[in-house]
Structure formats: structure tokens, C-alpha cells
Amino acid sequence: MGEISLGELLKxxxxxxxxxxxxxxxxxxxxxxxxxxxxLIPASEVN
Structure with a gap:
């Protein structure tokens, strides 16, 4: 969800x-x- 970049994750x-x-x-x-x-879409809004 864009909270961390792939580069940061790989480190x-x-x-x-x-x-x-x-x-x-x-x-x-x-x-x-x-x-x-x-x-972020709440689960209550997903059909």
C-alpha cells in the first residue's frame, strides 16, 4: 500500500x-x- 518502497523492503x-x-x-x-x-477500503464496503 505504498508504506514502504521495494528497495527499503529488500534491505x-x-x-x-x-x-x-x-x-x-x-x-x-x-x-x-x-x-x-x-x-484503504474498509471490509464493510466490499461486496
Whole structure:
């Protein structure tokens, strides 16, 4: 939800990967959502 960037996440001590660059490049294949465009939708509003 845009609270942390992928780069920050990959640097986190609890995240383990063989190649951070490959993981980052994989996610670049998908649309990136700007934090200003995200919004939390309460479960009560989801049908």
C-alpha cells in the first residue's frame, strides 16, 4: 500500500533473497502505484 518502497523492503533484515536486483527487476515488470493513489477500503464496503 505504498508504506514502504521495494528497495527499503529488500534491505530489511527479515527479507532473504539470493539476488535483490533480480527481485527488484521482476517487480518492475508490473505497474507501480504511487502512494498518493492508494486508499484503504474498509471490509464493510466490499461486496
Amino acid at each position: 530489511h533484515k527479515d527479507v532473504k533473497t539470493d539476488d535483490n536486483n533480480r527481485v527488484n527487476n521482476f517487480f518492475l515488470l508490473f505497474d507501480q502505484v504511487a502512494p498518493s493513489k492508494t486508499q
